[in-house]
Amino acid sequence: MDEDEFDAFYNASYRRVCAQVYAMIGDSDEAAECVQEAFARAWAHRRKMSSVDYPEAWVRTTAYRLAVGRWRRKKYAGRAADRAVGVRMEMPAVDETHVALVAALKKLPEAQRQAIVLHHIADLPVHQVAAEVGVPTGTIKARLSRGRTALAALLADEAPGTALEGGVR
């Protein structure tokens, strides 16, 4: 992967992967930092990347692992995430409906959330989700089914709550 190929890959995939990781972890700042760090690592391992079938999946998985690792460290040590990529960036305001969806996703078990994000937001077919997560397709189907049911219930609960909050204000 040369510079031009990397730049094209980065420019085409960055926002999409950011949205997916944001949906998975529920923190847009953290998602942006982790995705940029994952792209930086992809460039650092560019020879290896040339032989990777789905570079975007590699970046997404790396970013997700980075995010989970940071969350564990923060939970354990209470320290801020490292600033490897640079200073923290000002994030644009996020659509409220997206915030509500991400909040609902956060309430799902991690495995169900991951399956739903990869299938419905990253738009991967079930077999590819299975390959990325490393479980059988049947397991992914079950997680998707349960996840969608749980998510529907969470979103249904969220609707009146939103109205109530608006009323209080």
Next chain:
Amino acid sequence: MSDPISRLDQFRAETPGAPMKSAAEVRRRGDQIRRRQRTIVTAGAVALAAVVAGPIIFLSAGFGERATEPEPAPAPTPSQTPSTVPPSPSASTPVSDLTRANLPVEGDLVAEDPFPKWVLDKTYDGEGRSDYNECLATSLADAGALATFRRDFVPEAGKQYADSAGTLTAVAAEFASADEAEKVRAKLSEAASSCAPVDGSDVAGSLPVEGGVISDGDVNVVTYVPEDPSLNARWEVATAVVAVEDRLLVMTRRRGVQDYVSPTSVRDSAVAAAYRLAGSTPPPAAASSSPPSSPPSSAPAPILSDANLVVAGSLPGLPLPGESSATWQQVAAQPTPTLYCQGAWLSSLKAAESVSREFRLVNPEEIGRVNVAILEFATKAAADAAYEKVHGWLDTCPATMADAKLYTAGPIESIEIDSDPKVDRAAQTLAEYAADCGGEGCDSTWYDHQTIAQIGTRLVLVTHAEASGPCPPTTACPPEEDADYAEWDKRVAQTVEATVDRAVRDLS
């Protein structure tokens, strides 16, 4: 709209905007990661080579590129024949009878195994340029010396490890009185120990230089990271400052190092050179015409070695939620004190010998720290005094050597440590101070157990620090029962016991 599929579709279609760095910036970060990984790999290889071969290995530029080149003195021919060219004093100032004959010669110098012997390179009237030692901001002439002479030595060319042995410089000076010489000696010794002119210099150790004709003296070793990133070692400056009546000898060895080695060869060289400084000839026991592996008989064999230092595998892993425990890795000496509460560098304790080692967690970084130092003193009384000094630091926690803000410290408590031979006394305190999160709203705190133990003439200093916050690294947050502290206490105890066990291994 609570249909999850349509909401997810909408989310995908309206991908939330995320700020984006340029691809070039991300590539630069990737290149940085790549360089760092390469450095780590190479450093590992060099460390292994150093273990096998003994000497320090440079990856590219040799020491000579950094060595200072003094201004040539007017027409001196390198010679070991005494010169009679003192500076011309005025009638009202004392006359110095210091000559080149008072400078050390090759036979006075002890080479460190496995490096080749030192051979004379150049001799100068005066100090040449004063930057032969980056730790000393003031020249001897500026300090009031009546006369100065300098001699440079280099490793014997063509011999194995000659490229990595460094350089050795000896400067002899005479002052108006013994008192004045002693005052300058004390100042130079302090300057050599603190090495203030060099940012980020770190005290590696010190030894007293005594015996023979010496009035007082010591050798201090500092290290620092070189500016040249291609050098895979730290620069080491070992400075012996010795007073003999109204004369001073400043002996400087500069080289690159991977690990600290007690500067016994510099000390022994200074002891022998002191005789010549006084105008006499070193006795056979002090002069080293013998092979480098046979130091003068007046020099005791080193007592402490790396074998007295705990290894990473003996330290307790740190449990992390959902992951296997993080393990420790030995790191190069850091420019920080061994104990957070230290009131001065450990060299101020004037131990006869010292060894130290530092560890960090392999993954994740920066949430665990273990520093250990073993100090051996010439006498029990000296060890007792040093214990009291360190105990005082732990009790009051001046923390003058540390940057991080102190939240709470103490009280210091006596502790029991199971070891053979038995520990005479030991004490421990817990200091809590700000951890560097690099951002605002950071609630991370270092919970730092600092321990001192005494076994006869030996002191063992241990730091076991874990970063956590807002709660301490207990199993419950906030901790409510004693049991919540059990795992943490056990980790600290294990670190201390493993360190003491290794520190006294040669005594049992």
